[in-house]
Amino acid sequence: MLSENAKTQIAKLMAQYPDPRSAVMPALHLAQREVGWLPDDVIQEIADLVGLAKTEINGVATFYAMYAREQPGTHTILFCTDLPCALRGADKLLEQLEHRLGCQAGHTTADGKITLKEAECLGGCDHAPVLLIDGNEHQQDMTLEKLDEMIERLKNA
Amino acid sequence: MEHLILRDLDIQNIKNIAVYEEHGGYQAFRKAVKEMTPDQVTDAVKQSGLRGRGGAGFPAGVKWSFLPKGVFPRYLVVNADESEPGTFKDRQMMERNPHQLIEGIAIASYAIQCNQAFIYIRGEFPYAAECLEQAIADAESRGYVGKNIFGTDYHLQIVVHRGAGAYICGEETALLESIEGKLGQPRVKPPFPAAVGLYNKPTVINNVETLINVPLIIERGAQWYASLGTPKSTGPKVFCLSGHVNRPGNYEGEFGKMTFRELIYDLGGGIRNGKKLKGILPAGASGPMVSPLVNEAVLDVKLDFESLAPFGSLLGSASVIVLDEDTCVVWAAKKMLHFFKNESCGKCTPCREGTYWLWRLLERIDAGEGTMADIDLLTSVATQMQGRTLCPLGEFATSPVLGTVKLFREEYERHVKERGCWAKK
Numbered sequence: 116m117l118s119e120n121a122k123t124q125i126a127k128l129m130a131q132y133p134d135p136r137s138a139v140m141p142a143l144h145l146a147q148r149e150v151g152w153l154p155d156d157v158i159q160e161i162a163d164l165v166g167l168a169k170t171e172i173n174g175v176a177t178f179y180a181m182y183a184r185e186q187p188g189t190h191t192i193l194f195c196t197d198l199p200c201a202l203r204g205a206d207k208l209l210e211q212l213e214h215r216l217g218c219q220a221g222h223t224t225a226d227g228k229i230t231l232k233e234a235e236c237l238g239g240c241d242h243a244p245v246l247l248i249d250g251n252e253h254q255q256d257m258t259l260e261k262l263d264e265m266i267e268r269l270k271n272a
Numbered sequence: 273m274e275h276l277i278l279r280d281l282d283i284q285n286i287k288n289i290a291v292y293e294e295h296g297g298y299q300a301f302r303k304a305v306k307e308m309t310p311d312q313v314t315d316a317v318k319q320s321g322l323r324g325r326g327g328a329g330f331p332a333g334v335k336w337s338f339l340p341k342g343v344f345p346r347y348l349v350v351n352a353d354e355s356e357p358g359t360f361k362d363r364q365m366m367e368r369n370p371h372q373l374i375e376g377i378a379i380a381s382y383a384i385q386c387n388q389a390f391i392y393i394r395g396e397f398p399y400a401a402e403c404l405e406q407a408i409a410d411a412e413s414r415g416y417v418g419k420n421i422f423g424t425d426y427h428l429q430i431v432v433h434r435g436a437g438a439y440i441c442g443e444e445t446a447l448l449e450s451i452e453g454k455l456g457q458p459r460v461k462p463p464f465p466a467a468v469g470l471y472n473k474p475t476v477i478n479n480v481e482t483l484i485n486v487p488l489i490i491e492r493g494a495q496w497y498a499s500l501g502t503p504k505s506t507g508p509k510v511f512c513l514s515g516h517v518n519r520p521g522n523y524e525g526e527f528g529k530m531t532f533r534e535l536i537y538d539l540g541g542g543i544r545n546g547k548k549l550k551g552i553l554p555a556g557a558s559g560p561m562v563s564p565l566v567n568e569a570v571l572d573v574k575l576d577f578e579s580l581a582p583f584g585s586l587l588g589s590a591s592v593i594v595l596d597e598d599t600c601v602v603w604a605a606k607k608m609l610h611f612f613k614n615e616s617c618g619k620c621t622p623c624r625e626g627t628y629w630l631w632r633l634l635e636r637i638d639a640g641e642g643t644m645a646d647i648d649l650l651t652s653v654a655t656q657m658q659g660r661t662l663c664p665l666g667e668f669a670t671s672p673v674l675g676t677v678k679l680f681r682e683e684y685e686r687h688v689k690e691r692g693c694w695a696k697k
Binding site for chain 1: 345354355356357358359360365386394395396397398399431434435436437439450451452454455456471477512513514516517520521522553557591593595599604607608611614615647666670
C-alpha cells in the first residue's frame with residue numbers, strides 16, 4: 116500500500132502535466148522507491164489514482180526494464196555487458212561476480228540480499244565496466260577488488 | 273583550445289548558477305527575449321547552420337520553422353534519452369554544465385513560442401536528472417524560468433521526465449508516447465511531430481547537444497558560429513571515445529577538423545597494450561564498422577556528418593567505439609545484436625523477428641555451430657529488414673551484421689571452418 120504522502124505527490128505530478136496520464140511513469144518510480152518493487156495492489160492503487168485500467172498501468176510497468184514487477188532482493192545490481200563494457204572485460208567480471216554471489220544474472224542471492232541483472236548500456240563507457248546499484252548509484256572502472264568491496268557493503272547494509 | 277560545449281573543463285564549478293552568470297550566463301537568453309523577435313531567433317539558428325546532434329543531422333532552425341502558424345499550445349521536448357552504446361556526452365553536459373543546456377532550452381522555447389518544455393532523461397541517469405532539477409530551480413529563483421521573464425509577458429515551465437530503461441524512447445515518437453504515460457513504441461509517420469506531436473500538439477524535439485549550442489549562436493552571432501566547422505556541418509562537436517583506447521572520454525573538436533587518427537592516437541593515447549587498431553564503430557552500435565586494416569585512409573578523414581559515406585558508414589552521434597586486433601568481429605556483432613534484440617519494442621514484425629534471428633544466427637556461428645549458408649542467411653535477413661521497419665532501430669540493427677560481413681567475411685568463414693572462435697582459443 117502507498118503512503119498518504121506518496122498519494123499526495125502523485126496528485127501533484129498529475130497536475131504538472133497537460134494530461135494526468137503523463138504521471139504514470141513518475142508515479143511508478145515513486146511507488147517503487149517507497150515499496151521497493153511494484154506488487155499488484157500498488158499497480159491497482161496507481162490505476163485508481165490516475166483513472167486508468169489496471170492493465171494499462173501493468174502494460175507500462177512491464178514494458179520498461181527498470182520497473183520491478185517481481186520482488187527483488189534488498190539491493191539490485193544492474194551490470195552492463197554491452198560492447199563498450201565487454202571490450203574492457205565486463206563478461207569475465209560478471210562471471211566472477213556470479214561466482215562470488217553464488218547466483219546467476221537474473222536471480223537473487225539465497226539470503227535475499229542482492230538481485231543481479233544484466234543491463235543494456237548505462238552510459239558510462241568512458242569508465243567501463245560500469246554497474247548501477249538500486250537505480251541510483253553508478254559504480255565505474257570496476258575491478259574484482261571493487262566488486263568484493265561492493266558485495267561486502269551491500270550484504271551488511 | 274577554448275571549450276564551447278564542455279565548458280566544465282575550462283571553468284571550475286560552471287554548474288553553479290553564479291559562476292555561470294559570471295561567465296556571461298543567461299545573457300544570450302536576455303538578448304533573445306529583450307532585443308529579438310521569436311522569428312529573428314529562429315532565423316539566427318537557421319543562418320548558423322546548426323544541425324541536430326542526435327545523429328540525423330537535420331537543420332535545427334528549419335525544424336523549428338515547421339510548426340504550423342497560430343496553433344497553440346506547442347511544446348519543446350528535449351531528447352536526453354542518451355542510450356546508444358558508446359554514447360556518454362549528453363550526460364557530461366547535464367551533470368557538469370547544465371545551465372548552458374537550460375539556457376538553450378529557454379531560447380528555443382521562446383523562439384517557437386512554447387510555455388512548457390519537457391526534458392526526457394533516461395532512467396539510468398538519476399544524478400544527471402537531479403543536476404537538471406537543481407539547475408531549473410536555480411534558474412527559476414533568478415527569474416530565467418517561470419512567469420514574466422525579464423519583465424515581459426513570456427513565461428516558461430521546464431519539467432524533467434525520467435524514463436525507465438528503454439533504448440527505443442530515444443526515437444522521437446516513442447519518446448512522446450512515453451511522456452504521455454504509454455508504452456514507448458514509435459508512431460507511424462506522417463503525421464510528423466511538428467504538426468501532431470506531444471498531446472497531439474505541434475512539437476519540436478531536439479537533442480541535448482543541439483540545444484546547448486544555441487546560447488553560443490545568440491551570444492556570438494550566427495556568422496561566427498557558421499565559421500566553425502565546414503559549410504555543411506557547422507560548429508563544435510563532442511566525440512565520445514570508448515573501447516580499447518588508453519584514454520577513453522569525451523573530446524570536443526570542430527566538424528571537419530577532427531580525424532580518427534587525432535581522436536584515437538593523440539587525444540585517446542592510442543590502443544591499449546600497444547595493440548593494432550582493427551575496427552572503429554563511428555556511431556556506436558548503430559552505424560557500420562570501418563577498418564584501417566581494410567582501408568587506412570579512413571584514419572585521416574576529416575569527420576563531419578557526410579564524410580564517412582565513401583567508407584560505407586556515418587558519424588551519427590559520434591559515439592566512437594574502438595576495437596583492437598584481438599577482437600573477434602563475430603562476437604562484437606553478436607553483442608550488438610543482443611542489445612538490439614532486447615531493445616526492439618516489438619511493435620513491428622521485421623524488427624522484432626529480424627533482430628531475434630540475426631542474434632540467433634550470430635550465436636550459432638560464434639559457437640562454432642554455423643554453416644557457410646548461415647553467413648548468407650545473415651545478410652539476407654538483414655537486407656530484408658532494411659526499409660521495412662517502423663523506425664530506425666530496426667534499420668540500425670542491420671549495421672553490425674552487414675558492416676562486419678562486408679569488411680571481414682573471411683573471419684565469419686573461419687568460424688565455420690574451424691568450428692569456433694579463434695579469439696577464444
